[in-house]
Amino acid sequence: MHEMSIAMAVVGQVEEAARAGAASAVRRVELQVGELAGVVPDSLAFCFELACAGTVLEGAELVTRSVTASARCADCAGAWAVGMPPDLCCPVCGRATEVELLTGRELRILNVTWEDAPAADSCREPISEEA
């Protein structure tokens, strides 16, 4: 169950970005999780909620975009969904010497939705809330 470690890494990275971007609250985090990333999305969602507590991400929604694992064989120029458990040998030639994984190992933060902190000495016109 390393989803807690993963959740804490996500929260840590978003916290850093939010601090740098002077965000006051993070509302939503969109994550890309490949089939072969070794992460269980439900477990991650549970841990994410706990990891967000007491941070600028408190109450933030986690949106997980799963990515199907696929590979291609340079010899046969074919691509296939490797499935789960994955079959990484080419279904056409049966070999794997020229097989390349195209997708499936993703574990990325795609984007974050946050609220900007009101600027301290802004010269701009005040911007109305548009959450």
Add this chain to the structure above:
Amino acid sequence: MCRVVDLQQAVLAKNDGAARALRAELASRGTTVVNLLSSPGSGKTALLERELSLARERGVPVAALTADLATENDARRLARSGVPVKQVLTDGLCHLEAPMLGRHLDGWLPEGTRLLFVENVGNLVCPASYDLGEALRVVLASVTEGEDKPLKYPTAFGLAQLVVVTKTDIAEAVEFDEAAFRANVQRVNPGVEVLLTSVRADQGVGLLLDRALAVGSGTRAHAPVMAHQRHEGDHHGHGHGHEHGPGHTHDHDHDHDHDDHDHHGQDHGPGHGRPDPAVAQTR
């Protein structure tokens, strides 16, 4: 005002960065790290104890770090080999992470260590996601665990650079189907070598040491298909071996686990650590 910010960051970027730095630092000190993963009870410690003893007999400077949730039992067993051993207690954490390993090595890893064996927490799920800066990742499975183990834990077996079957002395009694096991390994990790070992029957003992020494001497370790996902705009592979020239750097994010580069020529300052054959233990 609410706004959407494109972060595009690999979640494990920090661990992967720490692993790359550790790999480079240890390479500059002449140390090769071997990361051992398996289920609890697969015989990691028994095999490792034999390999460490063998290394000592052959005069190869090796060390071992073993991670468990609790107890120092494994370190005591490994220390019987007479090589420097350190027990890390993870206090419940199911895996090791690269920065954690780096901290434990700091001030402990004896100078001149050629091979450092890291016995990861017994678990085939979580440790698979964390690069520890190893040059060789080994996954072990005992014959009692079933031929379909590689299919049940595809990430662990899919990222292995060497697969070791243990306890082959009881293979017949438990009706271990070697051909089926090999086929399942090849399905998730085509081309990876599978070694058969039995500490009790003295089968295959020393092979792990040989393979680790070979990688330490520059032999390219197996590059699993799963470890090298194509990146957009990526026109070259990321091998486990040393295929990049000195100074080759990547400043973009990598979201795959294994990303081994050649770091020769990088100076990471004077080494630290002194030989201490006694069992060290740290939380």
